[in-house]
Amino acid sequence: MNVLGIEGTAWNLSVAIVNEEKVIAMVSEAYIPKEGGIHPREASQHHAERMPILLKKIFSIFPRDKIDAVAFSQGPGLGPCLRVTATAARLLSLKLSKPLIGVNHCLAHVEIGRWMTGARNPVTLYVSGGNSQVIARKGGRYRVFGETLDIGIGNAIDKLARKFGLPHPGGPKIEELAKKGEKYYSLPYVVKGMDFSFSGLLTAAERLIGKARFEDIAYSFQETAFAMLTEVTERAMAYLGYDEMLLVGGVGANERLQKMLREMCEDRNAKFFAPPKQYMGDNGAMIAYTGLLMLKNGQQTSLEESIVKPNFRIEEVPITWS
Numbered sequence: 001m002n003v004l005g006i007e008g009t010a011w012n013l014s015v016a017i018v019n020e021e022k023v024i025a026m027v028s029e030a031y032i033p034k035e036g037g038i039h040p041r042e043a044s045q046h047h048a049e050r051m052p053i054l055l056k057k058i059f060s061i062f063p064r065d066k067i068d069a070v071a072f073s074q075g076p077g078l079g080p081c082l083r084v085t086a087t088a089a090r091l092l093s094l095k096l097s098k099p100l101i102g103v104n105h106c107l108a109h110v111e112i113g114r115w116m117t118g119a120r121n122p123v124t125l126y127v128s129g130g131n132s133q134v135i136a137r138k139g140g141r142y143r144v145f146g147e148t149l150d151i152g153i154g155n156a157i158d159k160l161a162r163k164f165g166l167p168h169p170g171g172p173k174i175e176e177l178a179k180k181g182e183k184y185y186s187l188p189y190v191v192k193g194m195d196f197s198f199s200g201l202l203t204a205a206e207r208l209i210g211k212a213r214f215e216d217i218a219y220s221f222q223e224t225a226f227a228m229l230t231e232v233t234e235r236a237m238a239y240l241g242y243d244e245m246l247l248v249g250g251v252g253a254n255e256r257l258q259k260m261l262r263e264m265c266e267d268r269n270a271k272f273f274a275p276p277k278q279y280m281g282d283n284g285a286m287i288a289y290t291g292l293l294m295l296k297n298g299q300q301t302s303l304e305e306s307i308v309k310p311n312f313r314i315e316e317v318p319i320t321w322s
Helices: 040-061 079-096 105-117 153-163 171-179 199-207 214-240 255-267 284-296
Strands: 003-007 012-018 023-030 069-075 100-104 123-127 132-138 141-147 244-248 271-273
Touching (some): 003 079, 003 284, 023 040, 069 079, 069 284, 079 100, 100 105, 100 284, 105 244, 105 284, 123 214, 141 214, 153 199, 199 214
Parallel strands (some): 003 069, 069 100, 123 244
Antiparallel strands (some): 012 023, 123 132
């Protein structure tokens, strides 16, 4: 089967087509704000303007009459952006007379990570702009065993970058600065049971501006935040007795975070997995592939059920595949 997937939960708009064996085609275009962070209304306008162009590109690569289903990111995400994505998916589903599949965005990160790496049943650390969660499958659903109590690690990094005067996205820029850091400054390390918090860490890092080099602030921030994430991920692995660990989400592309998690897994005689960088961040392939899994296992979405869900939780989705 060939499934088309549309991703547009936040700043990246992406359309892809996959089958059981590979990603056939994917085209993407990101919204880059002129200043500050992501503006939901402007991002949704960008998606609405670029959606027809991306669809035209994808159908120039793969004929639309060979599409078997249309999947879309139903949530979680920014409401205005989700509505653009859902509207396009509904229209395509009706026009092509093909099934419609609403996909949980977080679940899609996990499933494309498993597909791309061969991980069977891992503890997954999902880190992005709006989400930071430790996820694992238990029974017929994925469960969240730990998560941020305030903001996602990606948002925290972007906010710090803006305080440095750096444009969005800030993650790669903070990573490069951190590589040049030489001095570690003690910052709040906030782990509460299986959950973590980044707001106090961010505030403390911001207070160092003007007193320390940007490189040292970035280095100290990364070391502290990533150690928190590694601790909770290891605790989940120990509790569940799992010997696989999967890293997904845009922040997962950070080389320092990967190194810390890989070393933790080596100490536990566990396997570390991370998909290729182009499938770490938000992308249409992850929506298409998860839609394919759902379709093969009898899950479809009626028009009445296709309302967007900005707060859609991964625990809400029944998992009927291995």
